[in-house]
Amino acid sequence: MKKKIVNNLSQLGPLIGLIIIVIILGFTSDSFFTMNNILNLLRQISINALIAFGMTFVILTGGIDLSVGSILAFGSALTAGMLASGMDPMLAVFIGLLAGLLMGAVNGLIITKGKVAPFIATLATMTIFRGATLVYTDGRPITGLSDSFSFEMIGKGYVFGVPFPVILMLIAFAVLFFILRNTIFGRQVYSVGGNEEASILSGIRADRVKIWVYSITGMLSVLAGIILTSRLNSAQPTAGTMYELDAIAAVVLGGTSLTGGRGWLTGTLIGALIIGVLDNGLNLLNVSSFYQQIVKGSVILLAVLLDRRSK
Amino acid sequence: MNDQNLVKMSEIDKSFAGNRVLQNVNFSVQAGEVHALMGENGAGKSTLIKVLTGIHSRDGGTITVKGKDVIFSHPKEAEKQGIVVIHQELNIIPHLTVTENMFLGKELSIGKTGILRKREMQTQTLESLKRLGVENIPPNETAGNLSVGKQQMIEIARAISTNAEMIIMDEPTAALTDREITSLFKVIESLRKQGVSIVYISHRMEEIFQICDRITVLRDGQYIGTKPIKETSFEAIVKMMVGRDLGERFPERSSVIGDTLLEVKDLARDEWFEGINFQVKEGEILGVAGLMGAGRTEIMETIFGAAKKSKGQVLLQGRPLDVTHPRDSIRAGIGFITEDRKDEGLVLNLSIRENVALTNLKAVSCGGWVSNARERDLVDDLIKKLHVRTTGRDQEVKSLSGGNQQKVVIAKWLGIEPRLLILDEPTRGVDVGAKKEIYHIMNQLTEQGVAIIMVSSELPEILGVSDRIMVIHEGKMAKVFKRGEADQEKIMHAATGGE
Ligand SMILES: Nc1ncnc2c1ncn2[C@@H]1O[C@H](COP(=O)(O)OP(=O)(O)OP(=O)(O)O)[C@@H](O)[C@H]1O
Ligand SMILES: [Mg+2]
Numbered sequence: 001m002k003k004k005i006v007n008n009l010s011q012l013g014p015l016i017g018l019i020i021i022v023i024i025l026g027f028t029s030d031s032f033f034t035m036n037n038i039l040n041l042l043r044q045i046s047i048n049a050l051i052a053f054g055m056t057f058v059i060l061t062g063g064i065d066l067s068v069g070s071i072l073a074f075g076s077a078l079t080a081g082m083l084a085s086g087m088d089p090m091l092a093v094f095i096g097l098l099a100g101l102l103m104g105a106v107n108g109l110i111i112t113k114g115k116v117a118p119f120i121a122t123l124a125t126m127t128i129f130r131g132a133t134l135v136y137t138d139g140r141p142i143t144g145l146s147d148s149f150s151f152e153m154i155g156k157g158y159v160f161g162v163p164f165p166v167i168l169m170l171i172a173f174a175v176l177f178f179i180l181r182n183t184i185f186g187r188q189v190y191s192v193g194g195n196e197e198a199s200i201l202s203g204i205r206a207d208r209v210k211i212w213v214y215s216i217t218g219m220l221s222v223l224a225g226i227i228l229t230s231r232l233n234s235a236q237p238t239a240g241t242m243y244e245l246d247a248i249a250a251v252v253l254g255g256t257s258l259t260g261g262r263g264w265l266t267g268t269l270i271g272a273l274i275i276g277v278l279d280n281g282l283n284l285l286n287v288s289s290f291y292q293q294i295v296k297g298s299v300i301l302l303a304v305l306l307d308r309r310s311k
Numbered sequence: 312m313n314d315q316n317l318v319k320m321s322e323i324d325k326s327f328a329g330n331r332v333l334q335n336v337n338f339s340v341q342a343g344e345v346h347a348l349m350g351e352n353g354a355g356k357s358t359l360i361k362v363l364t365g366i367h368s369r370d371g372g373t374i375t376v377k378g379k380d381v382i383f384s385h386p387k388e389a390e391k392q393g394i395v396v397i398h399q400e401l402n403i404i405p406h407l408t409v410t411e412n413m414f415l416g417k418e419l420s421i422g423k424t425g426i427l428r429k430r431e432m433q434t435q436t437l438e439s440l441k442r443l444g445v446e447n448i449p450p451n452e453t454a455g456n457l458s459v460g461k462q463q464m465i466e467i468a469r470a471i472s473t474n475a476e477m478i479i480m481d482e483p484t485a486a487l488t489d490r491e492i493t494s495l496f497k498v499i500e501s502l503r504k505q506g507v508s509i510v511y512i513s514h515r516m517e518e519i520f521q522i523c524d525r526i527t528v529l530r531d532g533q534y535i536g537t538k539p540i541k542e543t544s545f546e547a548i549v550k551m552m553v554g555r556d557l558g559e560r561f562p563e564r565s566s567v568i569g570d571t572l573l574e575v576k577d578l579a580r581d582e583w584f585e586g587i588n589f590q591v592k593e594g595e596i597l598g599v600a601g602l603m604g605a606g607r608t609e610i611m612e613t614i615f616g617a618a619k620k621s622k623g624q625v626l627l628q629g630r631p632l633d634v635t636h637p638r639d640s641i642r643a644g645i646g647f648i649t650e651d652r653k654d655e656g657l658v659l660n661l662s663i664r665e666n667v668a669l670t671n672l673k674a675v676s677c678g679g680w681v682s683n684a685r686e687r688d689l690v691d692d693l694i695k696k697l698h699v700r701t702t703g704r705d706q707e708v709k710s711l712s713g714g715n716q717q718k719v720v721i722a723k724w725l726g727i728e729p730r731l732l733i734l735d736e737p738t739r740g741v742d743v744g745a746k747k748e749i750y751h752i753m754n755q756l757t758e759q760g761v762a763i764i765m766v767s768s769e770l771p772e773i774l775g776v777s778d779r780i781m782v783i784h785e786g787k788m789a790k791v792f793k794r795g796e797a798d799q800e801k802i803m804h805a806a807t808g809g810e
Contacts, residue, residue, distance in 0.1 A: 182680055182683075183680055183681060184680075184681060186681075187665065187672055188672075190658075190665070191658045191661065191669055195657065195659065197654055198654070198656055198657055199658065201617055201656075203638035203640075203670060205636060261660055
């Protein structure tokens with residue numbers, strides 16, 4: 001019984017960290033605690049959070065996905081291209097998401113059937129997908145997208161005053177949270193990450209589980225990319241560069257173990273919030289972007305060190 | 312009061328998160344004796360050893376080594392005082408070589424330069440291995456390529472090469488072949504003559520009577536007593552451990568043997584085994600004997616679909632069983648309790664609940680959705696049925712004692728309500744009481760018509776529970792005995808290649 005409480009306490013770590021940072025920023029900046037800023041902040045983190053949710057699944061199986069930024073770029077460019085050629089916006093979005101799913105599945109297939117280590121496999125596809133984006137866009141941004149209301153809504157819209165990307169993020173969170181906690185698939189994700197061999201011998205098709213987690217991550221990355229495209233009203237071939245790092249940082253800050261089998265999605269949401277709040281707060285405080293990076297890196301390091309200590 | 316005591320532990324207390332594991336335990340070891348430490352699974356044997364060597368800190372009590380009070384905060388400090396442990400869990404690093412493992416943390420170097428004296432280390436490794444009678448282990452081989460038994464021998468070699476005054480062996484023979492056990496016992500004998508003390512933990516009673524001088528028994532974390540081995544008996548020790556008479560070692564069988572359930576025809580897999588032909592009937596227990604490495608596990612893996620056959624056929628109720636993944640066999644009603652519970656049986660950092668549910672996800676869910684209530688019922692029912700000693704279904708299996716981990720593996724497979732259950736070394740590391748419970752469960756299953764294949768290296772067990780016994784020698788069938796036809800000698804004879 002006692003163990004349970006301690007366990008929960010160590011899970012509270014990321015949340016306590018977030019609260020401390022929020023309080024500090026609240027005191028040092030007048031504009032931090034305005035409704036406007038908070039909604040703005042949530043919208044900013046939605047892109048990283050969506051990618052990081054997928055990354056959580058991947059990391060729980062003991063893998064890693066470095067290609068998320070490139071998948072984001074290719075999916076966005078593809079969607080933008082279709083829009084620019086006058087395709088129905090919803091159909092374009094659907095095809096874009098499907099492309100993300102397929103790119104993720106390719107990662108999964110290389111890793112499981114080709115037996116390539118996830119780090120190497122996705123390092124390679126990161127380059128390949130980025131290259132494909134440059135080829136597809138000819139290295140230039142795609143602009144002149146549709147002026148359809150529904151597409152603009154994705155990145156710029158509001159529902160009852162809440163930015164639409166935030167709503168998408170929350171929906172994705174809720175769905176994925178329940179998948180992880182309450183479905184057979186969720187169980188399999190944890191067990192494959194905890195002990196792949198034992199899982200296979202228990203009748204779990206570990207390969208399929210892995211292919212699915214990369215596919216989900218690919219799709220979520222493109223969803224993030226579509227939000228970005230809609231906001232900017234253009235698709236950049238270099239979009240999403242280095243996004244994998246923020247996503248991995250969010251997962252790790254949330255307390256998910258890089259060796260797999262241990263972790264939770266709520267932690268990732270908190271991790272994404274910490275990163276977002278830091279970015280936002282440091283901007284409000286007019287800290288130079290050079291120093292911002294130092295602060296961000298230090299916070300990540302500190303969080304991980306504290307986490308080790310409590311274990 | 313006694314200067315002969317090399318180590319004396321008095322009134323040791325230890326709790327994990329409020330759960331009292333050791334309570335007022337006394338344990339003392341004299342120089343030059345072989346001292347057995349016995350108790351049921353979860354009685355606290357391994358914990359007591361870990362408290363002694365400083366892996367766990369104690370909550371109360373005193374420890375003296377050669378009359379001086381000590382508090383070790385790290386096993387290294389215990390090692391300096393001449394106390395080394397061969398832990399129940401292997402501590403071999405698989406991708407290092409045998410020599411590198413032997414000298415891990417105490418590498419020889421030229422002066423203080425840090426440049427390794429590789430040749431010298433290799434020579435010494437070979438010497439230690441020779442002393443154990445396992446010079447067939449090449450010092451340059453990657454440890455991970457060796458059998459678990461050989462890895463265990465490396466650990467033992469490492470311990471005896473340190474010139475220790477006291478060596479603690481926590482279930483050293485669980486993975487050893489008979490030959491390796493014989494040479495281990497010879498080494499123990501010669502160490503004793505040199506005045507080295509041995510603390511010997513094992514669930515194999517025969518061994519205790521063979522090599523030990525005194526025995527200390529723990530029950531539920533409490534000290535029950537210490538006795539010279541000569542003044543006690545099998546039954547007396549069991550009674551001290553369990554707290555009551557256990558009765559017959561192998562419970563009465565009363566199942567009715569029915570139709571043929573599984574038929575294996577001319578099965579072969581690459582260089583592992585060939586020409587395997589046998590049948591198992593409903594309600595029957597087929598014992599599979601043989602030396603370690605004879606290919607018994609490989610045959611079972613292949614039937615279960617965890618490895619590809621290269622030839623032959625498997626029929627279930629007369630119909631060909633084509634399995635390419637364990638999932639197919641599970642659907643066909645076959646359960647497989649693997650030999651190595653840590654690597655193949657359990658996901659260590661998940662809870663009992665999650666581990667048991669793993670093979671039963673379909674049964675406890677509805678449309679992909681896991682029902683908490685159904686899962687709880689299934690798991691609690693099995694925990695109760697198998698008497699798993701735990702603080703609750705949400706305890707991590709990592710923190711269970713070895714024997715209780717084994718019960719969780721069994722629970723996992725009972726959940727699928729199998730028609731055929733394959734058990735590979737089901738009682739390894741399991742205490743006498745729990746062993747009997749496992750035999751009892753096997754009996755109950757056969758009474759319901761389940762067919763059982765049991766691979767085991769413990770001959771008394773093979774003889775005690777099997778209806779028929781198949782002996783495997785170097786990947787081929789050596790002999791099949793009916794119940795009552797076989798004895799230990801005949802089985803050993805067949806298992807070692809005699810006609
Ligand atoms: N690190 C730990 N955290 C919590 N509980 C633990 C831990 N280590 C051991 N225990 C508990 O302490 C009890 C004693 O365990 P221990 O491993 O000492 O048993 P044992 O006598 O060695 O059993 P076995 O014969 O099965 O190896 C068990 O109930 C176990 O669950
Ligand atoms: Mg133990």
